[in-house]
Amino acid sequence: MSAFIPYSTQSIDASDYDAVLETLMSPYLTCGPKAGEFEDAVCSFTGALNAVAANSCTSALHLAMLALGVGPSDIVYVSAISFAASANCARMCGAQVEFVDVDPKSGLMDMDCLEQMLDEAQGEGRLPKAVVAVDLSGRCVDLKRLRELSMRYGFKVVEDAAHALGATFNGRIAGCGDYSDITVLSFHPVKIITTAEGGMALTNDAALAQKMRDLRSHGIVHEKERLKDQTRPAYYYEMQDLGWNYRMCDLLASLGISQMRRVNVFLELRRRKAAMYRDLLSGACGIGLPEPDTEGYESSWHLYQVRIENGRRDEVYKELRSKNIGVQVHYLPIYRHPYYWDTGRYAPLPGAEEFFSKTLSIPLHPTLSHLQQQLCAAALMSAAEGR
Ligand SMILES: Cc1ncc(COP(=O)(O)O)c(C=O)c1O
Incomplete structure (x- = not known):
């Protein structure tokens, strides 16, 4: 019998080995200059203004929910067809999840169903705080209509583009920020590029990016101008919020930079x-x-x-x-x-x-x-x- 043919798999070459090895021999293995360089590479490819690299797309989704202030009294709508993480991020914040039906042919969120749900929810005073819409298989959901509905009903758009690095909608690359508040990507080996495990949140809103960056690293603030007590010596830092360790390490970011050269x-x-x-x-x-x-x-x-x-x-x-x-x-x-x-x-x-x-x-x-x-x-x- 012929060898197993996976539905998808990574594509790694000598330039990837070299990139990782170079970082392995550098002083920075954890979140250092390579994570920032990887973020810049994805920003210039997608057109996003800000990127926050994370140790998975699941972490990036959680950061997105946290940055948008999703909490136990909120409702989040999610595409019914996706990987569980698209919905779990809302549950991690204690929010209630409601599922939006999809087009039976493409599996993409059905905007007529969404509009009907929003219309009914408005009557009942139960509008969602955010909608997580998934670019299933790499095809963008109808982002224009989603944006129009978000303006009308006042919810935030989280585009789950885990599958869709490099996909275009109306000539614009997914994650450019024209239609969504936050877009998340995955770099799991089956995806378009890989960092083994890894993800990223993209946003054109600097405040959301800052919030996600802080929460990615324990809610700790180092920059002097942002400290509540600015009189202390340089060793001093403050934990201003409850955060996580969702950082992407430089070893994996250097693989991401190398992969982005071939995206x-x-x-x-x-x-x-x-x-x-x-x-x-x-x-x-x-x-x-x-x-x-x-x-x-x-x-x-x-x-x-x-x-x-x-x-x-x-x-x-x-x-x-x-x-x-x-x-x-x-x-x-x-x-x-x-x-x-x-x-x-x-x-x-x-x-x-x-x-x-x-x-x-x-x-x-x-x-x-x-x-x-x-x-x-x-x-x-x-x-x-x-x-
Ligand atoms: C649509 C979608 N969202 C989120 C995720 C979570 O990605 P990760 O494995 O990087 O946490 C996946 C993973 O397959 C996915 O397919």
Whole structure:
């Protein structure tokens, strides 16, 4: 049998080894100059004014919630289809989570559903403090409509772009800050670039950035001009808020800097391979394909998610796995996880249920060969037809 083909994986080369080794031999292993350099690299790529590197996207999401002041008396709306962390960040602050249904084809937050929920919530005086919208698979959610709704209903927008480094919306790169208050990224190995574990929060609001930076490091303030007691010697620092240790270390930041030098190569390879799947699979019986890119609306193609239309998704999953093809399902609707479901507060949402029942992520990553792609496509078509 051929070697296992993962649905995604990192792409590491000699320049990455050199970058990490150089830092390993430097005086700074923890959060030092490389973390700042990595933040600058992501800012200049995305156009964001401020970046706060963290030790995961989950930490960045938590920092975002904390900076926005989300607390136990608040409600946060979250896309029903995502990794659990998109919702858990609100729970970590004690807030109540309500799930917004998604488009059954793309899995992206359905803005009509959101508007209806907001309209009803306004009547009941239960509007959310923030909405976490997910750029699922690397395709941006309708950020323009989301921004319009946020202006009308007064909530903050947190764009979960864990999948979407380099994705564009209306010709602008995700995280540029045109549409969201805070955008978060993940650098887990399956993502567009990697720092092993790692994440980042981007914002054009300097006060939010400062808050996240403080909370990332225990809520401790060092800068003399920000101290409450400015009479003490230089050793003095103050913990002004309850924070965490969510810092990204310089070893991993140096890997991030090195990876950012190749981000456009990774994106181009993913886009080319997505186009190749479209050619290989177009017209295949019972397989729905993701929307292709259009100018200014380009996915980062973190995932290539097909829809198995004939109710055989689980059979197709099992068959491809038995052939060493690392297909995956992204995701169980978050409300279906026992932590949420067992509260009895949540009911199935039709778009999320349909998306979950059909979706299958097939291998797509920069090092996937043409031959492997052909093999995956042929195996998928045969399994979907029940041959
Ligand atoms: C949409 C989404 N948000 C957040 C996260 C959390 O990212 P991390 O693993 O970097 O904490 C993930 C991880 O897969 C994700 O897919």
